[in-house]
Amino acid sequence: MAQQLQEQKKYSRIVNLYYNKYIIFGEKMPWKDKNIIKEVLNTREQFDISTFVETGTFEGIGARFWSKHFDFVHTCEIDEKRYNLSIANCRKYKNIFIYHKNSPEFLAEFKKKHGDISVIYLLDAHWDDYWPILDELKTLENTLNCSILIHDFHSPGQGLGHDKYNKIRLNMAYVKDYLFKVNPNFSCYYNLKKYSELWSVDDIMESDVLFDSDSVTSQKYNWSNKEGCKRGILLCTPAELKNTTLSNVLTHIG
Numbered sequence: 344m345a346q347q348l349q350e351q352k353k354y355s356r357i358v359n360l361y362y363n364k365y366i367i368f369g370e371k372m373p374w375k376d377k378n379i380i381k382e383v384l385n386t387r388e389q390f391d392i393s394t395f396v397e398t399g400t401f402e403g404i405g406a407r408f409w410s411k412h413f414d415f416v417h418t419c420e421i422d423e424k425r426y427n428l429s430i431a432n433c434r435k436y437k438n439i440f441i442y443h444k445n446s447p448e449f450l451a452e453f454k455k456k457h458g459d460i461s462v463i464y465l466l467d468a469h470w471d472d473y474w475p476i477l478d479e480l481k482t483l484e485n486t487l488n489c490s491i492l493i494h495d496f497h498s499p500g501q502g503l504g505h506d507k508y509n510k511i512r513l514n515m516a517y518v519k520d521y522l523f524k525v526n527p528n529f530s531c532y533y534n535l536k537k538y539s540e541l542w543s544v545d546d547i548m549e550s551d552v553l554f555d556s557d558s559v560t561s562q563k564y565n566w567s568n569k570e571g572c573k574r575g576i577l578l579c580t581p582a583e584l585k586n587t588t589l590s591n592v593l594t595h596i597g
Contacts, residue, residue: 375541375542375572376539376540376541376542376573376574377540377541377542377546378534378538378539378540378588379492379534379539379576381588382532382534382578382584382587382588382589383412383463383492383578384412385584385585385586385587386463386490386578386580386584387412387413387463389580389584389585390461390488390490390580390581390582391461392413392461392462392463392490393413393414393415393461394413394414394415394416394417394457394460394461394462394463395409395412395413395415395416395417395462395463395465396416396417396418396450396453396462396463396464396465397409397416397417397418397419397464397465397467398418398419398446398449398450398464398465398466398467398468398475398479399418399419399420399446399467399468399469400418400419400420400425400426400429400441401420401425401429402425402428402429402432403418403428403429403430403432403433403439403441404432405418406418406429406433406436406439406441407432407433407436407439410433410436410438410439413438413463414438415438415440416436416438416439416440417440417442417453418439418440418441418442419441419442419443419444419445419446419449419468420441420442420443421443421444421445421446421468423443426441426443429441445473445475446466446468446475446478446479447475447478447479447481447482450464450479450482450483451482454482454483454486459485459486459487459488459489460488460489461488461489461490462488462489462490463489463490463491463492464479464483464489464490464491464492465492465494466479466480466491466492466493466494467493467494467495469495469506469508474508476493476513476518477517477518477521480518480521480522480524480525481521481524483525484521484524484525485524485525486525486526487526487528487581488581489525489526489581490578490579490580490581491522491525491529491577491578491579492576492577492578492579493513493518493576493577493578493579494574494576495513495574495575495576496513496514496533496574496575496576496577497512497513497514497515497575498533498534498535498536498575498576498577498590499514499533501533501534501535501536501575502536503534503536503539503573503574503575504572504573504574504575505574505575515531515577515592518577522579525579526579526581528581528582529579529580529581530579530580530581530582530583530584530591531577531578531579531591531592531593532577532578532579532580532584532587532589532590532591532592533575533576533577533589533590533592534575534576534578534588534589534590535588535589535590536573538588539573541572541573577592
Protein backbone atom coordinates (compact mmCIF):
# COMPACT_ATOMS: atom_id res chain seq x y z
CA MET A 344 0.00 0.00 0.00
CA ALA A 345 2.83 2.41 0.88
CA GLN A 346 4.53 1.76 -2.45
CA GLN A 347 1.24 2.30 -4.31
CA LEU A 348 0.71 5.60 -2.52
CA GLN A 349 4.23 6.68 -3.41
CA GLU A 350 3.59 5.88 -7.08
CA GLN A 351 0.34 7.85 -6.99
CA LYS A 352 2.14 10.85 -5.54
CA LYS A 353 4.82 10.56 -8.21
CA TYR A 354 2.18 10.44 -10.94
CA SER A 355 0.33 13.41 -9.42
CA ARG A 356 3.58 15.39 -9.31
CA ILE A 357 4.32 14.66 -12.94
CA VAL A 358 0.81 15.64 -14.05
CA ASN A 359 1.09 18.90 -12.12
CA LEU A 360 4.35 19.63 -13.89
CA TYR A 361 2.72 18.82 -17.18
CA TYR A 362 -0.15 21.24 -16.70
CA ASN A 363 1.30 24.04 -14.62
CA LYS A 364 4.98 24.60 -15.39
CA TYR A 365 6.46 26.63 -18.24
CA ILE A 366 6.36 25.18 -21.76
CA ILE A 367 9.28 24.85 -24.12
CA PHE A 368 6.87 25.36 -27.00
CA GLY A 369 7.38 23.26 -30.08
CA GLU A 370 10.54 21.50 -28.93
CA LYS A 371 10.55 18.39 -31.13
CA MET A 372 13.78 16.60 -30.40
CA PRO A 373 14.79 13.13 -31.59
CA TRP A 374 14.92 11.57 -28.11
CA LYS A 375 11.14 12.01 -27.85
CA ASP A 376 10.45 9.35 -30.49
CA LYS A 377 11.02 5.80 -29.26
CA ASN A 378 11.71 4.46 -32.74
CA ILE A 379 14.38 7.07 -33.48
CA ILE A 380 16.05 6.16 -30.18
CA LYS A 381 15.93 2.48 -31.14
CA GLU A 382 17.56 3.15 -34.50
CA VAL A 383 20.28 5.36 -33.01
CA LEU A 384 21.14 2.65 -30.48
CA ASN A 385 21.06 0.04 -33.24
CA THR A 386 23.57 2.18 -35.15
CA ARG A 387 25.70 2.54 -32.02
CA GLU A 388 25.90 -1.23 -31.56
CA GLN A 389 26.57 -2.11 -35.18
CA PHE A 390 29.36 0.43 -35.67
CA ASP A 391 30.80 0.35 -32.13
CA ILE A 392 30.16 4.06 -31.46
CA SER A 393 30.95 5.62 -28.09
CA THR A 394 30.64 9.33 -28.97
CA PHE A 395 27.50 11.31 -29.81
CA VAL A 396 27.89 14.79 -31.36
CA GLU A 397 24.96 17.20 -31.53
CA THR A 398 24.47 20.57 -33.18
CA GLY A 399 21.82 22.67 -31.46
CA THR A 400 21.89 21.93 -27.72
CA PHE A 401 18.76 24.01 -27.08
CA GLU A 402 18.51 23.62 -23.28
CA GLY A 403 20.45 20.40 -22.80
CA ILE A 404 17.57 17.99 -22.33
CA GLY A 405 18.50 15.82 -25.30
CA ALA A 406 22.17 15.87 -24.30
CA ARG A 407 21.23 14.51 -20.87
CA PHE A 408 19.31 11.68 -22.46
CA TRP A 409 22.06 10.69 -24.91
CA SER A 410 24.68 10.86 -22.15
CA LYS A 411 23.12 7.73 -20.65
CA HIS A 412 23.72 5.82 -23.87
CA PHE A 413 27.13 7.09 -25.00
CA ASP A 414 30.46 7.50 -23.23
CA PHE A 415 30.81 11.08 -24.49
CA VAL A 416 28.35 13.72 -25.72
CA HIS A 417 29.67 16.85 -27.44
CA THR A 418 27.10 19.52 -28.28
CA CYS A 419 27.07 23.16 -29.39
CA GLU A 420 24.65 26.05 -28.87
CA ILE A 421 25.08 29.48 -30.46
CA ASP A 422 22.41 31.28 -28.42
CA GLU A 423 24.04 32.59 -25.24
CA LYS A 424 20.95 32.34 -23.06
CA ARG A 425 20.30 28.75 -24.06
CA TYR A 426 23.99 27.90 -23.77
CA ASN A 427 24.07 29.14 -20.17
CA LEU A 428 20.87 27.27 -19.35
CA SER A 429 22.32 24.12 -20.89
CA ILE A 430 25.43 24.42 -18.76
CA ALA A 431 23.21 24.64 -15.67
CA ASN A 432 20.94 21.78 -16.76
CA CYS A 433 23.88 19.46 -17.51
CA ARG A 434 26.17 20.37 -14.63
CA LYS A 435 25.80 16.92 -13.01
CA TYR A 436 26.67 15.05 -16.19
CA LYS A 437 30.43 14.64 -16.41
CA ASN A 438 30.43 13.15 -19.90
CA ILE A 439 28.62 16.09 -21.56
CA PHE A 440 30.74 18.82 -23.17
CA ILE A 441 28.91 21.96 -24.30
CA TYR A 442 30.42 24.56 -26.63
CA HIS A 443 29.23 28.12 -27.27
CA LYS A 444 29.89 28.17 -31.03
CA ASN A 445 28.13 28.09 -34.35
CA SER A 446 27.76 24.55 -35.60
CA PRO A 447 30.15 24.50 -38.62
CA GLU A 448 32.94 25.98 -36.48
CA PHE A 449 32.21 23.48 -33.71
CA LEU A 450 32.24 20.53 -36.13
CA ALA A 451 35.47 21.70 -37.75
CA GLU A 452 37.21 21.89 -34.36
CA PHE A 453 35.83 18.52 -33.27
CA LYS A 454 36.96 16.86 -36.50
CA LYS A 455 40.42 18.43 -36.26
CA LYS A 456 40.85 17.23 -32.67
CA HIS A 457 39.35 13.74 -32.93
CA GLY A 458 39.86 12.84 -36.58
CA ASP A 459 37.70 10.42 -38.54
CA ILE A 460 36.43 8.36 -35.61
CA SER A 461 33.29 6.24 -35.47
CA VAL A 462 30.75 8.77 -34.22
CA ILE A 463 27.11 9.77 -34.67
CA TYR A 464 26.55 13.36 -35.74
CA LEU A 465 23.06 14.67 -34.98
CA LEU A 466 22.52 17.74 -37.18
CA ASP A 467 19.64 19.63 -35.60
CA ALA A 468 20.67 23.31 -35.49
CA HIS A 469 17.94 25.56 -36.86
CA TRP A 470 15.20 28.18 -36.31
CA ASP A 471 17.24 31.36 -36.70
CA ASP A 472 18.00 33.32 -39.86
CA TYR A 473 21.01 31.14 -40.70
CA TRP A 474 20.26 27.55 -41.73
CA PRO A 475 23.60 25.76 -41.27
CA ILE A 476 22.88 22.27 -42.62
CA LEU A 477 24.84 22.58 -45.88
CA ASP A 478 27.81 24.23 -44.17
CA GLU A 479 27.74 21.46 -41.55
CA LEU A 480 27.93 18.83 -44.28
CA LYS A 481 30.72 20.72 -46.05
CA THR A 482 32.69 20.69 -42.81
CA LEU A 483 32.30 16.91 -42.51
CA GLU A 484 33.54 16.22 -46.04
CA ASN A 485 35.65 13.02 -46.27
CA THR A 486 34.57 11.75 -42.86
CA LEU A 487 34.15 8.12 -43.85
CA ASN A 488 33.63 6.42 -40.49
CA CYS A 489 30.83 8.60 -39.16
CA SER A 490 27.07 8.15 -39.13
CA ILE A 491 24.84 11.19 -39.63
CA LEU A 492 21.32 11.74 -38.31
CA ILE A 493 19.47 14.75 -39.74
CA HIS A 494 16.32 15.60 -37.79
CA ASP A 495 13.21 17.31 -39.24
CA PHE A 496 13.92 15.71 -42.62
CA HIS A 497 11.28 15.06 -45.28
CA SER A 498 10.39 11.36 -45.39
CA PRO A 499 8.53 10.92 -48.71
CA GLY A 500 4.92 9.83 -48.45
CA GLN A 501 4.94 9.57 -44.65
CA GLY A 502 3.22 12.79 -43.57
CA LEU A 503 5.91 13.38 -40.95
CA GLY A 504 6.88 16.90 -39.89
CA HIS A 505 9.96 18.43 -41.50
CA ASP A 506 11.68 21.79 -41.90
CA LYS A 507 11.34 24.42 -44.60
CA TYR A 508 13.39 27.59 -44.89
CA ASN A 509 12.35 30.27 -47.38
CA LYS A 510 10.11 27.65 -49.03
CA ILE A 511 13.07 25.27 -49.38
CA ARG A 512 12.26 21.80 -48.05
CA LEU A 513 14.83 19.84 -46.08
CA ASN A 514 14.99 16.79 -48.32
CA MET A 515 17.41 14.59 -50.23
CA ALA A 516 17.39 16.84 -53.29
CA TYR A 517 18.60 19.73 -51.12
CA VAL A 518 21.43 17.93 -49.29
CA LYS A 519 22.61 15.09 -51.54
CA ASP A 520 25.45 16.90 -53.33
CA TYR A 521 26.99 17.77 -49.95
CA LEU A 522 25.99 14.61 -48.11
CA PHE A 523 27.78 12.22 -50.46
CA LYS A 524 30.97 14.26 -50.23
CA VAL A 525 31.05 13.25 -46.57
CA ASN A 526 30.96 9.61 -47.66
CA PRO A 527 30.10 8.57 -51.24
CA ASN A 528 29.22 5.11 -49.96
CA PHE A 529 26.70 6.15 -47.32
CA SER A 530 23.66 3.92 -46.82
CA CYS A 531 20.75 6.30 -46.20
CA TYR A 532 17.40 5.69 -44.57
CA TYR A 533 14.11 7.49 -43.90
CA ASN A 534 11.84 6.72 -40.95
CA LEU A 535 8.27 5.45 -41.38
CA LYS A 536 5.30 7.02 -39.62
CA LYS A 537 3.77 3.68 -38.67
CA TYR A 538 6.72 3.02 -36.34
CA SER A 539 6.81 6.51 -34.80
CA GLU A 540 5.86 6.52 -31.11
CA LEU A 541 6.30 9.49 -28.77
CA TRP A 542 7.25 9.22 -25.11
CA SER A 543 4.25 9.13 -22.76
CA VAL A 544 3.80 10.24 -19.14
CA ASP A 545 4.32 6.63 -18.04
CA ASP A 546 7.56 6.38 -20.03
CA ILE A 547 8.90 9.48 -18.30
CA MET A 548 7.81 8.19 -14.90
CA GLU A 549 9.79 5.01 -15.47
CA SER A 550 12.95 6.78 -16.63
CA ASP A 551 15.66 8.03 -14.31
CA VAL A 552 16.94 10.15 -17.19
CA LEU A 553 13.84 12.11 -18.10
CA PHE A 554 12.05 12.54 -14.80
CA ASP A 555 12.54 16.22 -14.03
CA SER A 556 10.54 19.39 -14.58
CA ASP A 557 12.44 20.52 -17.67
CA SER A 558 11.93 17.24 -19.48
CA VAL A 559 8.30 16.76 -18.52
CA THR A 560 7.14 20.25 -19.32
CA SER A 561 8.93 20.22 -22.65
CA GLN A 562 6.58 17.41 -23.67
CA LYS A 563 3.34 19.38 -23.23
CA TYR A 564 3.26 20.56 -26.83
CA ASN A 565 4.07 17.06 -28.04
CA TRP A 566 1.28 15.44 -26.04
CA SER A 567 -1.25 18.03 -27.22
CA ASN A 568 -0.26 17.67 -30.88
CA LYS A 569 1.13 14.16 -31.27
CA GLU A 570 0.72 13.89 -35.03
CA GLY A 571 2.36 17.27 -35.63
CA CYS A 572 5.32 16.29 -33.47
CA LYS A 573 6.13 13.08 -35.30
CA ARG A 574 9.16 14.20 -37.27
CA GLY A 575 11.04 12.83 -40.22
CA ILE A 576 14.70 11.84 -40.10
CA LEU A 577 17.48 10.87 -42.45
CA LEU A 578 19.98 8.40 -41.03
CA CYS A 579 23.20 7.78 -42.99
CA THR A 580 25.59 5.00 -42.02
CA PRO A 581 29.00 3.95 -43.43
CA ALA A 582 27.65 0.50 -44.35
CA GLU A 583 24.26 -1.16 -44.67
CA LEU A 584 22.23 -0.93 -41.45
CA LYS A 585 20.98 -4.27 -40.14
CA ASN A 586 17.82 -5.07 -38.17
CA THR A 587 16.19 -1.74 -38.98
CA THR A 588 12.62 -0.49 -39.34
CA LEU A 589 13.86 2.34 -41.53
CA SER A 590 13.26 2.58 -45.28
CA ASN A 591 16.27 2.67 -47.60
CA VAL A 592 16.42 5.91 -49.56
CA LEU A 593 17.19 4.01 -52.76
CA THR A 594 13.62 2.70 -52.81
CA HIS A 595 12.40 6.29 -53.23
CA ILE A 596 14.80 7.34 -56.00
CA GLY A 597 14.18 6.91 -59.70
